[in-house]
Amino acid sequence: MTPPLALTALPQEQVATTPNPGGNALLDLVNKIGPPEWIPDWIVALHAVGAGVGILIGIVSLIAMYSVWMERKVSGHMQCRLGPMYAGGWHGWAQTIADGVKLLMKEDMIPTGADRVLFIIAPGIVLASIFGALVAFPISYDFYFARMDLGIFMILALGSTTTIGVIMAGWASNSKWSLYGAMREAAQVIAYEIPLGLALMAPLITLGTFSLLDASALQSDWFGMKWAIFTNPANLPAFVIFWIAALAETKRAPFDLPEAESELVAGFLTEYSGIRWSFFFMEEYAAMFLMSVIAAMFWFGGFESPATWALRSAGVEGGIFFGAVCFVTLVIKAFAGVFLMMWLRWTLPRVRIDQVMTMGYKYLTPLALLCVLIAAVSEAVKSLLF
Numbered sequence: 001m002t003p004p005l006a007l008t009a010l011p012q013e014q015v016a017t018t019p020n021p022g023g024n025a026l027l028d029l030v031n032k033i034g035p036p037e038w039i040p041d042w043i044v045a046l047h048a049v050g051a052g053v054g055i056l057i058g059i060v061s062l063i064a065m066y067s068v069w070m071e072r073k074v075s076g077h078m079q080c081r082l083g084p085m086y087a088g089g090w091h092g093w094a095q096t097i098a099d100g101v102k103l104l105m106k107e108d109m110i111p112t113g114a115d116r117v118l119f120i121i122a123p124g125i126v127l128a129s130i131f132g133a134l135v136a137f138p139i140s141y142d143f144y145f146a147r148m149d150l151g152i153f154m155i156l157a158l159g160s161t162t163t164i165g166v167i168m169a170g171w172a173s174n175s176k177w178s179l180y181g182a183m184r185e186a187a188q189v190i191a192y193e194i195p196l197g198l199a200l201m202a203p204l205i206t207l208g209t210f211s212l213l214d215a216s217a218l219q220s221d222w223f224g225m226k227w228a229i230f231t232n233p234a235n236l237p238a239f240v241i242f243w244i245a246a247l248a249e250t251k252r253a254p255f256d257l258p259e260a261e262s263e264l265v266a267g268f269l270t271e272y273s274g275i276r277w278s279f280f281f282m283e284e285y286a287a288m289f290l291m292s293v294i295a296a297m298f299w300f301g302g303f304e305s306p307a308t309w310a311l312r313s314a315g316v317e318g319g320i321f322f323g324a325v326c327f328v329t330l331v332i333k334a335f336a337g338v339f340l341m342m343w344l345r346w347t348l349p350r351v352r353i354d355q356v357m358t359m360g361y362k363y364l365t366p367l368a369l370l371c372v373l374i375a376a377v378s379e380a381v382k383s384l385l386f
Contacts, residue, residue, distance in 0.1 A: 064285045123280060152200065178269075202374075233374060254344070
């Protein structure tokens with residue numbers, strides 16, 4: 001059984017070089033409680049998986065509900081409006097809940113001539129992809145759904161499969177507008193996954209690990225000066241490239257061509273209604289949150305903040321309180337990234353599809369490669385001098 005990272009006795013500089021056999025905090029907890037011996041191990045593991053899936057569904061639902069409310073408030077204030085104010089009382093906090101109830105009650109329509117099987121399962125594939133990617137999302141150093149050395153690799157691999165569901169939805173709808181939107185999504189994701197992955201190489205070279213937990217632990221410092229964005233000259237431009245690519249990956253403006261309502265009615269979503277329609281937006285907001293978590297983990301210290309540094313200095317490390325501080329720190333950083341995405345949506349005009357392709361292939365990819373080169377040279381020089 002793998003010990004929690006926060007409780008290991010390894011020096012921080014050796015954390016990233018130490019492989020671990022993986023693990024699941026829920027399964028570790030069940031094993032500590034000690035299930036009866038007559039219960040097979042596979043049933044214990046299945047219950048742990050079920051509990052993890054339930055927690056993930058709750059997390060995604062809360063992220064989506066809060067993000068929709070937040071988007072309305074951000075857009076309202078940026079346009080000198082108030083946004084939701086009445087449903088639920090304080091600043092319309094229950095407006096998204098009311099929307100969810102409405103979507104559950106709306107009629108589920110399938111167009112004549114549509115491929116019913118693909119049309120029905122496409123939203124599920126999109127949502128399952130983001131659920132799979134969120135498996136690598138750690139709640140704290142001591143609580144994680146899956147502790148793995150290749151956490152970021154798994155997130156990028158599973159997160160990119162959402163495109164399959166989008167193309168399936170566009171093709172199965174039997175609508176030219178939906179098909180156009182799906183093809184735009186495929187072209188856009190292919191163009192921007194390359195610079196996104198390359199930009200991530202810069203902090204990966206700096207930190208020397210693919211693990212989100214280890215990356216966070218290696219950036220522990222009082223003033224945040226050990227954050228990866230400050231420790232290598234290539235990491236700041238690499239973050240800018242990553243963020244632009246993340247906007248395109250999550251279909252956010254100014255890269256919302258797959259859903260361009262002024263041109264394609266609603267793109268690949270045109271023929272969807274009710275709860276199936278909402279699944280696509282749940283995936284979008286969950287993907288925004290996940291991209292912001294990646295940025296926080298590999299550029300901005302992850303769980304680390306002056307609060308965690310002070311607790312660690314006072315000998316308070318591990319346990320529920322320390323884990324809660326880590327979780328709150330990461331959530332604040334993640335929603336700061338979500339706010340930035342919303343800010344950009346209501347600030348920048350939509351980019352034409354030819355400009356989207358040109359930016360991805362002609363400019364961002366070479367610049368990302370240059371950042372990788374600068375990061376590698378910088379780390380080589382530091383190793384020689386220090």
